[in-house]
Amino acid sequence: MAKNAKQRTDIQIAICGSAGDGTIAAGDILKQAMAKAGYNVIAFDVYPPEIRGFGKCIARARITSEQVYSLKSESDCLVSLDDSHAIPHVPEVCKYGTVIYEDTPMSEMAEGTHISSHLASAQLPYGVAFREISERVTSSARSRNIVAVGYLAGLYDMPAEIFHQVIGRKFSGKPKELTDSVLSAFDAGFQTGAETFRLHFDRIGASRSKSKQSDLVMMSGNAATVRGCLDAGIDTFFGYPITPATTIMEMLAREMPKRGARLLQTEDEISAIAATLGAGYAGARAATATSGPGLALMSEMMGLGAMAELPAVAFVSQRGGPSTGMPTKTEQSDLNLAVFGVAGDGQRIILAPTNVEGCYKCAGKAFEMAEKYQTPVIVLLDLYLSNRYEAVELPVENPFSENCSKPVKKKPGKTKYSRFKLTSDGISPRAIPGDEDCMHTVTGLEHNEQGRPNDQPEIHQIMSAKRHEKLLTAVKHPGITISKRFGDKGKVDVGILGWGSTFGEILEAMIEARKEGIRCSAMKVVMLSPLPLGPIHAFMDDCGEVLVPELNYEAQFAALVTGATGRPVHRLNRVTGTPMRVREILAEIRRLAGQTEMIAAE
Amino acid sequence: MMNIHQPVYLEDKLEEVESSGKLAYRSQTLPTWCPGCGYFSIVEGVSKAMTDLGLNQKDTVCVSGIGCASRFPFFMNTFGFHSLHGRALPVATGIKVANDDLTVIVVGGDGDAFAIGGAHIPHAARRNIDITYILFDNGVYGLTKGQTSPTSIVGFKTTTTPYLNVDQPLNPLMMLLSYGASWVAQAYAGEPHHLTEMIEAAVAHRGFSYLHVLSPCVTFDKTSMTYKNLGMTVRPLPGDHDTSDFAAAMAAAQNTDLPQLGVYFAKERPTLADGLNEIAARAEATV
């Protein structure tokens, strides 16, 4: 490694196989090891909805020395563990990129079914006897995936000892013979890779700058969400399994009881959110997690939360829709449901992190906000963010406040407690069961300050205003980025307004466009409800054209922004179930930049 | 217990009520039910039971869904959660999981429980969550002004079944028994003293207690579950009924023509909180 230590590192590796080939496990070892070795890693796995069978799995990891924000649309290396699945992905390998494949298949292959016949002229073939090597050193072909990881590590000069540590940890608790066998498979692959004559030009070079290497943790968006929950002191979690949110519940199920916190798998999403609101009412920091279909079921309860002013946090990881849609494909099409999916005027807070670190921050802050503003908070994730891995730095000091409830300042026995007292900021002092002399009933019916059902015209007007105005103060909630502008300052030709996981691709496209000399900046909007209209207007004032790329068909965020600002934007929408391509955004920026010049010339 | 035919004098009654202390459990909001509604006796019963059990208002939460019965929390001077149609049990689950120290009493009607909320009952019962569920069964939808409910009898005419109701009614007692409820009993609004007794026992039970209360709707049911009909048919469970005998409980529950009042089944077993504490103990051991 030393000889390349000054060279920048930016390699994207895709491992493709069939369910059961150990594809995701191989990718996991790769990304864990490279993060441990001090590199930035962004990784994203794609796997089939079926548990067994022969569905396609792809694990992609981008390993870099500099901070990057998304995967590349082209990979530098493709490892095939199953040619029938990998062949369609050969075109994603870049010029002079490598394709690594099984050269000793189990059985005869029909003409055209071996990946070697599908390489473009400028791609480099590395045929390897994965199966034979695995059989030779472990007496079984099952460690082919580990041989492949070893080969990759050897071929690209990756540090073998760190892979050993990662494999050791992954197999801790398993019989020693198994771990040894896996390590020998890795070593055999590594040796073969190291001895292979290198024709490719990519090298693993420099890692991250030294100062930043200390607290680097490799984690998925869902894992970061879980860390945020734990650091914010989550008390209860109620959930119902649904892809791609299930892993949040699974991780919490392991961690929460260790801290005396309680988790329950409920009978459906309705009871999950109902119990979450119940627990929030009782004073707990309570959360649930679901996806679009589950959020649809939760809509009525979300309205109750808004009306009864109850804290609750719902993590919603979006997938392809509508209906059951594409459970294992990414999409950003539940924005409308999150924002508008409620009976009546039931606004709530919606946060949408744009990267793994943001998942941690938004998760923890969601509990503060739910408590402080006494409202459900939806943290809108998506499959690409939930399942993608990044090497992130978590704060050493817990950044989340313990109790944000507006306290009841009342001497016992004196004036009667009013749960929904009108105040200047709309936030009422909040009592919970157990508080002396504060008995009250919360209800989904419109009610007066005491919480008694009341449908008088002036009451509904005043209470509606109260419930909406208190949320406006959330835009200034401390310690969280609600919106942020990147790139050129001042007037720009093209501004890109983005949200959620797509913002990584937006940033990459913006950086590329600036290299091409286009005056360009990008703004991420993390709080989607209520919208931070001040910064959005200021940004749009500076932009010749505004582009909104998002992974949905109906341009939901674009419509939301246009509706709120009354200003037109350009839409860029894709619903391929995959992250948006940087080059697609870039092409649109170029087109709009040209358009701006033409208008200027006129 | 069924022969209370002595004259009652208002002065005596007032004094008795004020001195009992049970008014402390009543809110200043007067019940909005129709005069003669069986539900009044339940407010009375719960207040009496809380007084007798010495429960503190601030540590008690009454949870309901939507329906005539679900207005109940507003009439109590405790913490209350008037939630959504059918969802009282999951809300109560959340409250109890968040704070074991609270006494949680869930009330609801037959439509709220067995129609829209039917999916939640088995799970509250099997988890043996330590709450009391008082089900006010009047066999009709009252708040929406007289439609058929899951416990309406076949042939019942309502605004949505103007010719006849053809659906077989559910048997809530058998359902709850088979779901694994650890305490199942039946009472009748027309027998307020027995009702209060049953409420006390239900709240005292450690685990999920289900009290089925037969309660006439004087406005929308003039033919079926009336005071007259019920008064003539209800009777106590036999004196030798064994509350630990599940088969006997199921057999008794089958007799819907002559509803029997009393505790059908009672059996202590670990509650949800016990289970969650066990999980926590095992998890902490791994740290």
Next chain:
Amino acid sequence: MAKTEHYVIIGNGVAGSEAALHLRQRDQDSRITMVTASKLLSINRYVLPKIFSSSADWRDFLLHPPEFYDQQRISVRRNTWVTHVEPEQKRLILRHRESLSYTKLLIASGGGRYIPESLSEFRDLMLKFGSYEEARSVSNALPKGGHIAMLGGDMIGLDLARSLVHDGYKVTVVGDDYLFWPHHVDQEEKQKFVAVLQGMGIDVRSGIGVTSIEEGARNKPARHIALDNKETIDADVVLSFCGLMPSVAFMAGAGVDIERGVLVNPQLQSTDENIWAAGDVCQIWSPEENQYRFFYGWENVKKMGEIAALNMTGGHESISTFQDEKLIATKTGQIDSPFWQYG
């Protein structure tokens, strides 16, 4: 309507590449597939000696850029080994157990470096210089101004030798039977040309055999060679240049006539009507000499590729005019050979 032909070419050297180009020109609709064991597209091996004097990578040695193959719709299956040919089914069987069918097959697999039996036991201590990878290995093993021992001294080796000497390396040629291969030079001529080589700065030990090759002692060059005249040579790299051996192992059992190479008529067609051969792998019937013989050298091989392509696409042309094969001494005190000429 004529069916679409699938021309398969085994080998991506000069003959194969030339044939592919002409096949495409003559048949726009056909499929053309080249199969090669190399991981790389065709390399111009005549410029490989430049690997010592520049920082060039393999892209600088490509015969055609990658885009060329895309434009010409020529699929190059690299890193692929043919294990045998089944002429009756008209298909190849590849080492990775895939089959590949053809309608017309051109064998242009060239020749592998021949190692005489006397040197075979030392093969692990010698390097090769045929492919880009091999050339890079030699270049990596050779220190600046280092010493190369070249056994055999065929014309491919001598081409490298003169380039190395020019770049400041020391070259010792130990040769006898294969000196100046494939030129046939008599004993008298040989003395003359050896003298010219010496004059060019190449140390030639002619008529001497190798007794052993060993790893060099510590702090000495990597290889120690003992000669049968008791002399020894310490060299950084030992290379063997003893002519070429046609690569035809995969043709065993195919039913096509083979002597040393694939036997073909002057139209380059083998004894199977769908199989042709061109380049260093084929022995062409020479009516004048009444025997099958090899023709080496860039221009010959290139011409064979062209003729084969012509005849595979319905032509009927015989190969006749071969370049002059004589080794000459130039007026400037160098030797020159038609085998060194290309382009």
